[in-house]
Amino acid sequence: MRRLRLATVWLAGCSGCHMALLDLDEEWFDLVERVEIVYSPVFSDTKQFPAAVDACLVEGAVGSTHDLALARILRSRSRLVIALGDCAVTTNVPGLRNLLRSPQRSGAEAVLDQAYGALADLHPQHPQAPGLLPALLDTVLPLHAVIPVDAYLPGCPPPLPRLRLLLEALMAHQLPRLDGDALLRFG
Amino acid sequence: MELIQLWLNDQAVTVSVGTSLLAACRAAGLTLPTLCHLDGLTPVGACRLCLVEIAGCSRLQPACTTAAADGQRVHTHTQELLDLRRMAVELFFAEGNHICAICVANGNCELQSMAVLVGMDHSRFPAQAPQRDVDASHPRFTLDHHRCILCTRCVRVCDQIEGAHVWDVAYRGEHCKVIAGLDQPWGAVAACTDCGKCVDACPTGALFRKEEGLTGKQPDPAGPARLRLARDQGRWWIP
Numbered sequence: 001m002r003r004l005r006l007a008t009v010w011l012a013g014c015s016g017c018h019m020a021l022l023d024l025d026e027e028w029f030d031l032v033e034r035v036e037i038v039y040s041p042v043f044s045d046t047k048q049f050p051a052a053v054d055a056c057l058v059e060g061a062v063g064s065t066h067d068l069a070l071a072r073i074l075r076s077r078s079r080l081v082i083a084l085g086d087c088a089v090t091t092n093v094p095g096l097r098n099l100l101r102s103p104q105r106s107g108a109e110a111v112l113d114q115a116y117g118a119l120a121d122l123h124p125q126h127p128q129a130p131g132l133l134p135a136l137l138d139t140v141l142p143l144h145a146v147i148p149v150d151a152y153l154p155g156c157p158p159p160l161p162r163l164r165l166l167l168e169a170l171m172a173h174q175l176p177r178l179d180g181d182a183l184l185r186f187g
Numbered sequence: 188m189e190l191i192q193l194w195l196n197d198q199a200v201t202v203s204v205g206t207s208l209l210a211a212c213r214a215a216g217l218t219l220p221t222l223c224h225l226d227g228l229t230p231v232g233a234c235r236l237c238l239v240e241i242a243g244c245s246r247l248q249p250a251c252t253t254a255a256a257d258g259q260r261v262h263t264h265t266q267e268l269l270d271l272r273r274m275a276v277e278l279f280f281a282e283g284n285h286i287c288a289i290c291v292a293n294g295n296c297e298l299q300s301m302a303v304l305v306g307m308d309h310s311r312f313p314a315q316a317p318q319r320d321v322d323a324s325h326p327r328f329t330l331d332h333h334r335c336i337l338c339t340r341c342v343r344v345c346d347q348i349e350g351a352h353v354w355d356v357a358y359r360g361e362h363c364k365v366i367a368g369l370d371q372p373w374g375a376v377a378a379c380t381d382c383g384k385c386v387d388a389c390p391t392g393a394l395f396r397k398e399e400g401l402t403g404k405q406p407d408p409a410g411p412a413r414l415r416l417a418r419d420q421g422r423w424w425i426p
Contacts, residue, residue: 089309090280092288098316099284099333144309152308156288184303187287187294 004171005054007039008084009074011067012094012140013060017085018042020157021057024164034171053078055170057153061091062141066134075147080175082166086156086186088143095140108136151175154186191257196264208250208261209237217263220272220304222279222297222390223338224251227411228347233338235275236301239263247271273305281312284319284333285391292392292404298336317361324374328386328396332364335393341365341385348411353379384410 010018022042024031037043038050049070056078062068075081086092100110117124127133143149153166153176162183169176178184189204193211200215207230212219222234232249239250242260247268250261262268279285279298287293319332342354342365353376357366368376386394387407395404417423 083309086288090286091314092286095314095316096286098314099318101316101318142309142314145313149309154308178308179303179306181300181303184306184308185287186299186302187290187296 003034003036004173005038005050005052006035006170007049007053007056007074007078008037008041008043009039009049009056009058009060009070010041011058011060011070011088011143012063013085013087014093015041015059016157017057017059017087020085020160020163023160027164031167035167049073049077051077054173055080055082057082057084057166058088058143059084061087061094062137062143062146063094064134064136068137068146071143071147080150080170081143081147082151082153082170083143083149084153085158086154089152089154090186091140091142092156095142098140101138106138107140108138112136151178153178154184156187191255193255193257193259193261195261197260202255206255208239208248208253208255208259211255212239212250212261212263218304219250219263220276220301221251222301222336223340225340225344225388225408225411227413227415228340228343228388231339231343234279234336236272236305238268238271240265240268269305273307274311276301276305276307277310277312279336280307280310281314282317283336284314284316290334290392291395291399292334292406295404295406296392297390297408315361319364322367322373323397324372325379325381326374326397327381328373328383328394329400330365330367330373331393331395333393334391335365336391337363337365338390339365340388340390341394344384344388344411348414349380349382349384351378351380351382354385 008018018041038053039046056074058081062071083089087094097107097111101107112126116126153162155162166176190201191204192199192201195212195215195217198215200211202211202214209219220236222236223231230251232252235249237250238247240262241248285298287299322330339356342356345354346352353367354365356363357370358364367373386396387410389406392404
């Protein structure tokens with residue numbers, strides 16, 4: 001049987017969801033018999049998002065032009081897209097900067113002013129590296145606000161039983177059915 | 188005691204006159220989601236989670252503020268009602284700043300639990316990310332308006348159980364919020380007895396004890412019912 005072509009993507013998040021995936025530990029010895037990881041920040045070294053992906057797990061909110069571009073690419077090349085964890089589903093902590101907006105400046109400018117201005121020791125200035133550093137979007141958005149999403153897996157990070165259920169469903173070329181406290185709780 | 192009979196999802200149920208539909212549903216073993224309702228306080232029908240369908244009534248009615256009536260035919264879990272309840276919870280999440288991962292009430296929050304109960308895996312509505320205040324002026328408690336869902340449990344428990352009436356609801360629309368005293372900092376309101384009943388009744392992390400910022404919130408939503416029982420019937424129940 002053909003292995004599931006799985007990609008995992010890390011957008012605006014803390015990588016905790018990927019750490020949770022890694023926490024499946026030795027279960028991965030069996031999983032890789034049935035799953036081929038074709039793109040991932042922690043499981044592979046591929047730089048280009050490949051074609052014909054069966055399922056793509058997306059950690060993190062959409063907070064920069066890089067996140068937005070990658071989200072569109074992964075959607076166009078993946079049969080199923082799963083929002084993995086609270087940041088992708090709700091924007092969670094990365095979305096806190098949306099509260100800092102004012103008529104004068106966006107939430108993005110507010111955090112840049114704080115990090116590279118107010119807290120700078122020597123040369124306060126926003127980082128400038130066009131083409132190298134992606135620009136922050138004015139507003140942090142959940143994944144489903146920019147691309148269609150097929151399934152949502154809440155949790156910060158999603159607990160291991162939830163991840164197991166998700167992977168089992170995907171390996172059976174299905175979407176997980178989530179209900180009840182153990183499978184659906186935010187936070 | 189005069190008894191009446193009504194039909195809940197085509198099942199005959201007998202209750203005494205004056206019973207609310209919510210109480211009748213619970214007596215029949217039906218689970219209706221609620222957020223503003225709290226046993227021991229008067230119902231207000233604010234959260235709209237317990238809406239039910241009553242035959243012959245063109246509009247859906249909140250079960251908590253509707254009295255059961257003889258011969259009434261009520262449906263509590265139609266697909267339309269399930270969809271509306273999920274939508275109501277999604278709107279709660281979109282309307283305030285409910286970030287479970289960094290909240291004192293994470294794991295002990297009724298809004299979080301309602302999301303599970305109605306099967307909400309995401310909110311279809313854009314987050315409003317409102318800019319609200321945090322009132323930490325009280326020496327023991329904090330009010331974080333970002334997490335307030337305007338259930339008014341704090342308003343009612345302070346008025347009806349503690350008798351201090353520190354809280355009210357002021358302003359309109361998106362600016363609507365609970366206020367202490369005459370819209371003063373909580374710590375400046377002399378009427379507050381520091382009893383903490385509002386904190387224990389709050390379903391979310393909007394009201395919490397300062398030390399709970401480290402330990403996580405441990406609310407006591409059964410408090411008002413316990414005190415009502417003790418005062419009205421002289422029966423004491425020590426948890």
